[in-house]
Amino acid sequence: MKKILMQLKDYYGEYLLLIALAIVIGLIVGVVDAYFGMILLKITEIRSLSPFLWIPFLPLVGLFIVFMYQKYGKTSSQGMGLIFEVGQGENKVIPFRLIPFIIGGTWLTHLFGGSAGREGVAVQIGATVAHTLGNKLNLMKFQTLLIVIGMAAGFAGLFQTPIAATFFALEVMIAGKFIYPALIPALVASFVASTTSHFLGLEKFQVYLAEPFDFSLFHFLLLAIVGIIFGVVGSLFAKSLSILKSKMAMWFKNPYRRVFIIACGLSVLLLLLYQGRYAGLGTNLITASFSGQHIYSYDFILKLIFTVCTLAVGFQGGEVTPLFSIGATLGVVLANILHLPVTLFAALGYAAVFGSATNTLLAPILIGCEVFGFEHFPSFFIVCAFAYFFNFNQSIYGKQQILK
Structure with missing residues (x-):
C-alpha cells in the first residue's frame, strides 16, 4: 500500500507541476498572442485602405524575409515542421529566435499583401514558449506534453476557442491518435491563454446563427x-x-x-x-x-x-x-x-x-x-x-x- 501511495504521489505531483506550468505558459502565450493578433489586424486595416501603396513592394519584402531567415534564422526556418519534429522526439531544440522571426515575417507578409494566415504563428509561439520553459526547468522528459500544451495555448490565445484548441493540439501531432496525458494541462493552458488575450483586448470572432435546420x-x-x-x-x-x-x-x-x-x-x-x-x-x-x-x-x-x-x-x-x-x-x-x-x-x-x-x-x-x-x-x-x-x-x- 505504501508503495502504491508513493507512486500516486509521484504521478500526481508531476501532473500538478505540469498544470502549474500550463498556467504560466497560458499567461505568457496569451499576452504574446494578444499583441501579435491586434497588431496584425491593424496591419491588415492599413493595407486594405491603401493597397496600391503596399502590395507592389511584396517582392522586395520577400527578398528581405528570405535573407533574414537564410542569414540569421537557422533551424527556425523549418517552422511547424520543427515543432512537429520536437514533439515527436525527432529533434531536441526549438530556438527561441523562432518567435521574433515568425512574428516579424508574418507582419511583413501581411502588410505587403501576402495571402497567409496566423494560426501557425500562434501555435509556434506557444510551442516555443513551452519548450523553452521546460528546458530551463529541466523537464524535457515531458517534451511532447509541453509541446502539446504550448500548441493548445497558442491556438486558444489567438482564436479564443479553448476547447477546440485543446483537441487540436491533442490530435494534430499524430493523425488518428490522441495524446491524452496532456489533456488537463492543455485545457488549463488554453483557457488561461484565451482569457488573457481577451482581457488585453483581442476580440473573438463569433457569429450567432438563427437558421434552424430540421433533420431528416x-x-x-x-x-x-x-x-x-x-x-x-x-x-x-x-x-x-x-x-x-x-x-x-x-x-x-x-x-x-x-x-x-x-x-x-x-x-x-x-x-x-x-x-x-x-x-x-x-x-x-x-x-x-x-x-x-x-x-x-x-x-x-x-x-x-x-x-x-x-x-x-x-x-x-x-x-x-x-x-x-x-x-x-x-x-x-x-x-x-x-x-x-x-x-x-x-x-x-x-x-x-x-x-x-x-x-x-x-x-x-x-x-x-x-x-x-x-x-x-x-x-x-x-x-x-x-x-x-x-x-x-x-x-x-x-x-x-x-x-x-
Missing part, C-alpha cells in the same frame, strides 16, 4: 454531400501546398530568385483582382460570407491559389484563417446552388475545410460550436466527419504522423 434522411444526405465537397477542397489545399513547395524548390534553386519572381506575379494579380480582395488573412471574405455581401463563385478557389503560392515561395504566416475564408465562401456558393441556409452552410464550410486540410476531426467540430453555437453540433459533426473521411489523409503539416 434527406437533410443528412445533403450534409454528407457538402461534407465530401469540403473534404476534397481541404485535401486539394494541403496537397497543392506540398506539391508546389517541392516544385518551386526544384524550378528555382535560388531562394531569392524564387520569392522575387513569384511575388512579382502575385502582387500584380492581387491588385488586378479587386484591388487586394485575396490579400492577407481573408477576414474580408469571412465577413462578407456572414453579412450578406456578394460572394463570387470563384472566391474560394482564387483564395486557395493565392495562399498556396504565397506560402510555397517563402513568405511567413499560417494557413488556417485562409482555410476559414475558403470554407466560408465555398459554403455560400453551395448553399445558393442547393437552396440551403446560407450563413449556416458558410459556418459548416468554415469548420470543415479547416478540419480536412489539417487532418483533424474533433477540433473543427468544436471550433464550429464555439464560434457559431453548440446548438448546431449535429450539423458540424456530420459535415466534419465526412470532410475528414474524404480528405484522403492529406495535411498542411508535412511532419504530421499518420497512424495506420
Whole structure:
C-alpha cells in the first residue's frame, strides 16, 4: 500500500507541476498572442485602405524575409515542421529566435499583401514558449506534453476557442491518435491563454446563427454531400501546398530568385483582382460570407491559389484563417446552388475545410460550436466527419504522423 501511495504521489505531483506550468505558459502565450493578433489586424486595416501603396513592394519584402531567415534564422526556418519534429522526439531544440522571426515575417507578409494566415504563428509561439520553459526547468522528459500544451495555448490565445484548441493540439501531432496525458494541462493552458488575450483586448470572432435546420434522411444526405465537397477542397489545399513547395524548390534553386519572381506575379494579380480582395488573412471574405455581401463563385478557389503560392515561395504566416475564408465562401456558393441556409452552410464550410486540410476531426467540430453555437453540433459533426473521411489523409503539416 505504501508503495502504491508513493507512486500516486509521484504521478500526481508531476501532473500538478505540469498544470502549474500550463498556467504560466497560458499567461505568457496569451499576452504574446494578444499583441501579435491586434497588431496584425491593424496591419491588415492599413493595407486594405491603401493597397496600391503596399502590395507592389511584396517582392522586395520577400527578398528581405528570405535573407533574414537564410542569414540569421537557422533551424527556425523549418517552422511547424520543427515543432512537429520536437514533439515527436525527432529533434531536441526549438530556438527561441523562432518567435521574433515568425512574428516579424508574418507582419511583413501581411502588410505587403501576402495571402497567409496566423494560426501557425500562434501555435509556434506557444510551442516555443513551452519548450523553452521546460528546458530551463529541466523537464524535457515531458517534451511532447509541453509541446502539446504550448500548441493548445497558442491556438486558444489567438482564436479564443479553448476547447477546440485543446483537441487540436491533442490530435494534430499524430493523425488518428490522441495524446491524452496532456489533456488537463492543455485545457488549463488554453483557457488561461484565451482569457488573457481577451482581457488585453483581442476580440473573438463569433457569429450567432438563427437558421434552424430540421433533420431528416434527406437533410443528412445533403450534409454528407457538402461534407465530401469540403473534404476534397481541404485535401486539394494541403496537397497543392506540398506539391508546389517541392516544385518551386526544384524550378528555382535560388531562394531569392524564387520569392522575387513569384511575388512579382502575385502582387500584380492581387491588385488586378479587386484591388487586394485575396490579400492577407481573408477576414474580408469571412465577413462578407456572414453579412450578406456578394460572394463570387470563384472566391474560394482564387483564395486557395493565392495562399498556396504565397506560402510555397517563402513568405511567413499560417494557413488556417485562409482555410476559414475558403470554407466560408465555398459554403455560400453551395448553399445558393442547393437552396440551403446560407450563413449556416458558410459556418459548416468554415469548420470543415479547416478540419480536412489539417487532418483533424474533433477540433473543427468544436471550433464550429464555439464560434457559431453548440446548438448546431449535429450539423458540424456530420459535415466534419465526412470532410475528414474524404480528405484522403492529406495535411498542411508535412511532419504530421499518420497512424495506420
